[in-house]
Amino acid sequence: MNDELVIPAAPPDRVLDLFGGIRLTPTQRRIAHCLVQHAASAAYLSAAEVADLAQVSQPSVTRFAIALGYDGYPALRRRLREVTLTDPGSPTDGGNELQRAVRAESANLDRLAEQLADPGRIAGAGALLATSRPLPVLGLRAAAPLAAYFAYFAAKVHPDVRVLDTGGSLLADRLEQARAAGATALLAMVLPRYPRESLDALREARDAGLRIVAITDSPVSPVDEYAEIVLPASVGAHLVFDLHTAPMALAMVLLQAICDAAPADAQHRLEAFEASAARRQLFLT
Template sequence: MEGCRLTPAQRRIAHSMLRSPDDIPFLSSVAVAELAGVSQPSVTRFALAIGFDGYPALRRHLREIVTAGPELGPEPSPEQRPAAAPANVYQRLVQDEIDNLRDLSTALTDPGPVVRAARLLAASHPLPVLGLRAAAAQAVDFAHVARTAHADVRLLDEGGTALSNRIDDAVRAGASALLCFAVPRHPREVVGALVHARGAGLTVVTVTDSSFAPVAPHTDLLLPVGSANRFGTACAPVLLGRLLVRAARHGGTGAAEPSRRRRSPE
């Protein structure tokens, strides 16, 4: 795919293929579309865009790669052998979420992006937190925890014409940054809200499922928590949000002040 110019939908397909390389060669174009959260014709156009005659030709090519397999090496020890596959769909979903958390842990080997994000968010008074539809629960959890460390957290979990007004209100009150949670399937309204927020002068930090997500071009600091599931990951964004609060407490400007006030007698 190197050198190919892909649309946002095609980048989502590519990301899904990279996340599930062993499964994709045996899925229909409809199943791939479901996995990536795009339409079936988008899968066909993706195959054409990267040089194949259609999706069947791409799938045959991927099957040849998978069935060829790597060269056989020494027999692995019991500790090196992969764990048995989950017995049912529920166990597989749990295992997928465990894998998402492992990926997040690996990404945090470099904590720099989280520390930078925490400082931006801690310095914003007030702090608007955006999460619509499926992402609303993640935004609510962050706002609940963040209020123990930040004096003015403003939850934006409802769309409509009032959303832009509430962003403008936060800017007039002194906000300098906005935190957004965005998960599949991404509401178009979220992109519009981020465009409006940046136009109003806010620095946008976004927790989302992929570097190829529709919100990525409209974000100043992206914190991806990847997922092969078309509905995204449930636990990783919530945990990352709590890590942002923890980082703000330890290194964010002014983050500890509200906590001291909470301990004082009323």
């Protein structure tokens, strides 16, 4: 007989729900991120074990639980166990590994759709970015393709979109140049594993007076320390490399909000592009 304890897998999204709407300090974000990353076992860890995993002090874990409204960490752990034990089942159940990975992306998109039930936050982000001339778009490493994808379409409705997709000393130069040219806001794409250079760039951008909108994977992402508006979209982690389906959808939703913030300008630029494309015969259809 096998007496080994089998721990049910708590969905990270359900653990994330425990932190919704709460402004966390950098240390508290580390603890929250740790609990999400170890969602399957978090409900069975002691405060000391969580502190060790998050590389914080044990009192910090206690203060974190109190900040969430619990009497202490044991009460938070009981709630984590409730989340684990009442899991109604995962939408990824059944099928092979590849099918489960794709179905998990459907769940990520459903969660994103729920977040958009109140469009005020995304509308505010769109209005903020629409008025920035130029509009710098930051995306390093895994986020670079997402930044380029967004910028390709954004350039059809915005007169000056600048992609910042390489790090090093040149990144700081380009941030300074964008600010000197009149930029008032920055769009940042920051995805796991959260490049250190991205966070350094956000710090510099904030210190330079740029207002930051960030697309990231979680409300407890490290970008929350620097961004004025954080727009989370879950990243798929069921394959060897992450799937960015929901962040890509969110990027296009944000671009729609930019168009809605200045519809006449967007329409004028789109018509000008279509006329130019027809004249140059850019497309077959």
